[in-house]
Amino acid sequence: MFVTGTAFDSMHMLHCAASNIISSIIYGHRFEYDDPLFKEMVDSNNESIKLTGSVAIQVYNTFPWLGPFLKTWKTLMKLVEDYRNNIRRLVKGLKETLNPQMPRCIVDSFLVQKHTLEESGVMDSQYHEDNLVYTVMNLFSAGTDTIGHTLSWSLLFMAKYPHLQDQVQEELSSVIGSRQVRVEDRKHLPYTNAVIHETQRLANVVPLSIAHRTSRDVNFQGYFIEKGTAVIPFLTSVLYDETEWESPLTFNPSHFLDEEGKFVNRDAFMAFSAGRRACPGESLARMEIFLFFASLLQRFRFSPPPGVTEDELDLTPAVGFTFGPKPHTLYVLNNKTDL
Numbered sequence: 001m002f003v004t005g006t007a008f009d010s011m012h013m014l015h016c017a018a019s020n021i022i023s024s025i026i027y028g029h030r031f032e033y034d035d036p037l038f039k040e041m042v043d044s045n046n047e048s049i050k051l052t053g054s055v056a057i058q059v060y061n062t063f064p065w066l067g068p069f070l071k072t073w074k075t076l077m078k079l080v081e082d083y084r085n086n087i088r089r090l091v092k093g094l095k096e097t098l099n100p101q102m103p104r105c106i107v108d109s110f111l112v113q114k115h116t117l118e119e120s121g122v123m124d125s126q127y128h129e130d131n132l133v134y135t136v137m138n139l140f141s142a143g144t145d146t147i148g149h150t151l152s153w154s155l156l157f158m159a160k161y162p163h164l165q166d167q168v169q170e171e172l173s174s175v176i177g178s179r180q181v182r183v184e185d186r187k188h189l190p191y192t193n194a195v196i197h198e199t200q201r202l203a204n205v206v207p208l209s210i211a212h213r214t215s216r217d218v219n220f221q222g223y224f225i226e227k228g229t230a231v232i233p234f235l236t237s238v239l240y241d242e243t244e245w246e247s248p249l250t251f252n253p254s255h256f257l258d259e260e261g262k263f264v265n266r267d268a269f270m271a272f273s274a275g276r277r278a279c280p281g282e283s284l285a286r287m288e289i290f291l292f293f294a295s296l297l298q299r300f301r302f303s304p305p306p307g308v309t310e311d312e313l314d315l316t317p318a319v320g321f322t323f324g325p326k327p328h329t330l331y332v333l334n335n336k337t338d339l
């Protein structure tokens with residue numbers, strides 16, 4: 001996967017790896033990284049999420065009638081339309097090979113349920129073509145960018161703070177050695193787990209969560225919020241809250257460790273938001289991030305590229321609807337053979 005002994009930008013590869021997990025669940029198979037359709041879907045998803053966070057789209061959200069006059073809005077609409085067409089092509093392929101006795105993925109299960117309802121005369125259910133396309137779109141989008149960015153941040157933090165990378169690698173080496181990492185290992189790896197949580201906290205990948213609308217009048221902490229009001233939960237305010245975290249703006253895995261080095265969860269860790277509409281992909285995401293991060297750190301050492309110091313590695317996020325690191329390269333060595 002990684003070319004060792006060289007500096008390169010791993011961001012696209014990490015997004016593809018994350019995307020293949022959610023793709024296997026949605027479509028029942030993974031894609032080759034050089035598959036033009038897959039590349040187009042991953043890249044256009046990335047671009048759409050970036051544009052969604054742009055000033056022009058914030059203006060459009062406030063004054064929707066301005067949309068057709070904004071170049072960014074037109075670009076975004078074109079990306080979304082192409083994306084929808086790609087999903088329709090993939091769904092068509094799955095329909096043609098569908099065996100209702102053996103559903104392979106979410107799309108198959110959706111189609112089987114749609115067919116069953118139609119057979120029994122229910123023609124106006126939620127199981128219609130548009131809902132399938134948008135469900136697939138949301139899952140692919142939510143399951144690609146968030147994980148890809150989190151993994152990119154995790155490697156960048158490790159390269160910037162080599163003494164913390166040492167501690168992760170020592171723990172992985174003593175608890176797991178060279179065998180394949182398993183999800184159950186997480187509870188025996190408190191330091192690695194703390195580094196992952198601290199990565200998610202400081203990286204603040206979904207700063208504005210997702211906008212909601214109140215379904216009834218609400219009294220909240222002395223404020224009256226009328227039914228129908230748009231609410232944007234500002235997760236950054238919790239993840240960086242100075243009354244909750246000892247050093248909110250510093251990468252500090254101790255935020256998640258007690259005095260004996262045991263892992264401690266914190267209520268203010270709200271990277272996946274909270275409440276009824278909190279991220280439904282949280283447990284999948286936690287599994288993925290742990291397995292990718294631990295497996296990569298088990299095999300590779302990450303450092304700044306030649307000529308760049310740790311201090312010079314830039315932690316300013318590239319702003320979009322989600323926050324990822326700015327384009328950068330890291331120098332990668334194989335732990336076993338190159339060191």
Ligand code: HEM
Nearest residue numbers: 142143146150206209210271272273277278279280281285
């Ligand atoms: C680092 C990884 C992830 C982070 C930080 C993250 C974070 C979030 C946040 C903050 C929300 C908004 C919740 C709210 O509205 O209050 C959300 C929603 C959502 N996430 Fe995730 N997520 C991650 C990974 C995933 C994955 C892997 C999936 C795939 C299944 C996923 C699927 C979704 C969906 C479908 C929603 C919308 C739910 C709704 O509208 O009710 N997420 N996520």
